[in-house]
Amino acid sequence: MTSGDRPGPRNFIEEIVEEDIRTGKYGGRVHTRFPPEPNGYLHIGHAKAICISYGIADKYNGLYNLRFDDTNPTREEQQYIDAIKEDIRWLGFDWEDREYYASDYYEQLYEWGLQLIRKGKAYVDDLTAEQIREHRGTLTTPGKESPFRNRSVEENLGLFERMRKGDFPDGSRVLRAKIDMAAANMNMRDPVMYRILHATHPRTGDKWCIYPTYDWAHGQSDSIEGITHSLCSLEFENHRPLYDWFLEELEVHHPQQIEFARLNLNYTITSTRKLRTLVEEEFVSGWDDPRMPTLSAMRRRGYTPEAIRRFCDNVGVAKADNVIDIAKLEHYLREDLNKTAPRVMAVLRPLKLVIDNYPEDKIEELDAVNNPEDPSMGMRKVPFSRLLYIEQDDFREEPPPKYYRLAPGREVRLRYAYFVKCVDVVKDKDGKVIEVHCTYDPETRGGDAPDGRKVKATLHWVSSAQAIRAEVRLYDRLFTRSDPNEVEGEGKDFRANLNANSLETLTDCRLEPSLSSVKASDRYQFERLGYFCVDPDSRVDKLIFNRTVSLRDTWAKIEEAQEKGKG
RNA sequence: UGGGGGAUCGUUCAAUGGUAGGACGGUUGACUCUGGAUCAACUAAUCGGGGUUCGACUCCCUGUCCCCCAGCCA
Numbered sequence: 001m002t003s004g005d006r007p008g009p010r011n012f013i014e015e016i017v018e019e020d021i022r023t024g025k026y027g028g029r030v031h032t033r034f035p036p037e038p039n040g041y042l043h044i045g046h047a048k049a050i051c052i053s054y055g056i057a058d059k060y061n062g063l064y065n066l067r068f069d070d071t072n073p074t075r076e077e078q079q080y081i082d083a084i085k086e087d088i089r090w091l092g093f094d095w096e097d098r099e100y101y102a103s104d105y106y107e108q109l110y111e112w113g114l115q116l117i118r119k120g121k122a123y124v125d126d127l128t129a130e131q132i133r134e135h136r137g138t139l140t141t142p143g144k145e146s147p148f149r150n151r152s153v154e155e156n157l158g159l160f161e162r163m164r165k166g167d168f169p170d171g172s173r174v175l176r177a178k179i180d181m182a183a184a185n186m187n188m189r190d191p192v193m194y195r196i197l198h199a200t201h202p203r204t205g206d207k208w209c210i211y212p213t214y215d216w217a218h219g220q221s222d223s224i225e226g227i228t229h230s231l232c233s234l235e236f237e238n239h240r241p242l243y244d245w246f247l248e249e250l251e252v253h254h255p256q257q258i259e260f261a262r263l264n265l266n267y268t269i270t271s272t273r274k275l276r277t278l279v280e281e282e283f284v285s286g287w288d289d290p291r292m293p294t295l296s297a298m299r300r301r302g303y304t305p306e307a308i309r310r311f312c313d314n315v316g317v318a319k320a321d322n323v324i325d326i327a328k329l330e331h332y333l334r335e336d337l338n339k340t341a342p343r344v345m346a347v348l349r350p351l352k353l354v355i356d357n358y359p360e361d362k363i364e365e366l367d368a369v370n371n372p373e374d375p376s377m378g379m380r381k382v383p384f385s386r387l388l389y390i391e392q393d394d395f396r397e398e399p400p401p402k403y404y405r406l407a408p409g410r411e412v413r414l415r416y417a418y419f420v421k422c423v424d425v426v427k428d429k430d431g432k433v434i435e436v437h438c439t440y441d442p443e444t445r446g447g448d449a450p451d452g453r454k455v456k457a458t459l460h461w462v463s464s465a466q467a468i469r470a471e472v473r474l475y476d477r478l479f480t481r482s483d484p485n486e487v488e489g490e491g492k493d494f495r496a497n498l499n500a501n502s503l504e505t506l507t508d509c510r511l512e513p514s515l516s517s518v519k520a521s522d523r524y525q526f527e528r529l530g531y532f533c534v535d536p537d538s539r540v541d542k543l544i545f546n547r548t549v550s551l552r553d554t555w556a557k558i559e560e561a562q563e564k565g566k567g
Numbered sequence: 568u569g570g571g572g573g574a575u576c577g578u579u580c581a582a583u584g585g586u587a588g589g590a591c592g593g594u595u596g597a598c599u600c601u602g603g604a605u606c607a608a609c610u611a612a613u614c615g616g617g618g619u620u621c622g623a624c625u626c627c628c629u630g631u632c633c634c635c636c637a638g639c640c641a
Contacts, residue, residue, distance in 0.1 A: 128639095129639055173639095187636070195639035196639080218641085241571090266578085273640095314590065315591095316580035318581095319573060320573055321572095321574095322580090323578075328591045339604095343601080404602070415600060455600090456602090528601045551602095553602075554603090
């Protein structure tokens, strides 16, 4: 694609990139990267960042790297590296052979540390962490210089080399940049570049016992990779002057950092630390619990990568803090699933329906459309018989206003089958309706009445004898508050806002027999209910479906309004 | 009370001195063998106060509010 047929800039980052291409700032080159720390799983917020960086590279015929910012061995694990790669691949992005690790650059970083020491721009500090904090000053008062700040180059060199050799215990010394302890920007008050950590690194093992801080590693890693545009979130804006300082002192390739606002979703947390808390304290079953906003959880729940990418492409890129309505995510999910998910009939909360005038032993195979949005998906047969299940919600002994479904004396259509009319009900000793009796009109086979009469409702159903049993897990939002971090009361946190009803497990669901050979992660629309996805724990003898998202439900809205009206 | 950012429909992103627009949500209607989908219409905003200008979301002055920074986390 040439720049001529490329659509114009869609956001301020693309404007900057286009300007840089125009002026030949990096020789017209565009090279971005996504730099996750492997200390947890990727979530929907990361998806936005990935889409932005990858999208820019793609749009401007550039390259895209994946780089793990693995500078803290005490929190990082190989399992996270593996999971992150899987998630990015699933999202549909290919970094080809450009998979890098900040730990690949440890030797170079160390050399550069030496270089800064020789320039008199870095020094080994013997202060404790607490003393360093005290010396740093506050937001409104300048810091004090460390007594070790003016050691000779030779002494610093010797000490730094011994730090690497392992002569000193954890926390006893650090290497700091010598910048300005009175800087208004706290990041410039002699930031730490190396700390001593006798920890095993997932990739470098025990080779190192000093590790670069993120601030020292990040900008140079971008530089080494020839990154042109380092896109990151807003909180690193304050760090940019520091990265610029390092790069200038080192006189190396200088990428341009551009910050944008990270994605937030209402009723959701997107903090790796807090998500880990939910996992570790077993509020959820794991990082891939379908209620989590992690990509692995969304995948398990039935989200499609296409839907997530469409969502990310449509939330916009700006610098203002934002909280996106989860309804927007669900909109793009439904939009995609509506086009791609085969339709099928499933009854979640079964209620027996007996067709009194239908022959006892008769079974008909009726034609059903697999996807009205896509005729190429074809047709299937669905068995019909005298004894069926319908949804408990689809019958009311005393129907409220605007309730179109089945009720005593009412006639409705059974999808793809016949018109049926309720003639009787059977109740248990508590007065609960356990069986609905109907008569059917044989003239309406297939679902249309030759006499032209209409019904207000069409119900889904499953033939009892042929039905398959399944477990279906219904998910609701994980938090009850739009802002899960908003708490009332002392000492409370987001955990106080967990939704106790975020998971409802239905164990007595009945599915049409065409579903007998489903595989994990297969997606379907259960007609009139929602989109469902086969869980990886599902087995042939015990099918398990996750509700990905419900269908838009006009009746639920009416009913809710009626409830409110009463209250 | 230092420094760095940011304020436009309910939400989110546009409009870069010339008719404030899109998406989501909401409401109403049409259509429908899914109360789905689809289609149509409607709803609704420039943080406040000054100024420059024929004309200001945009430029200037001033005020207010919000976010980030005092990890040897990233």
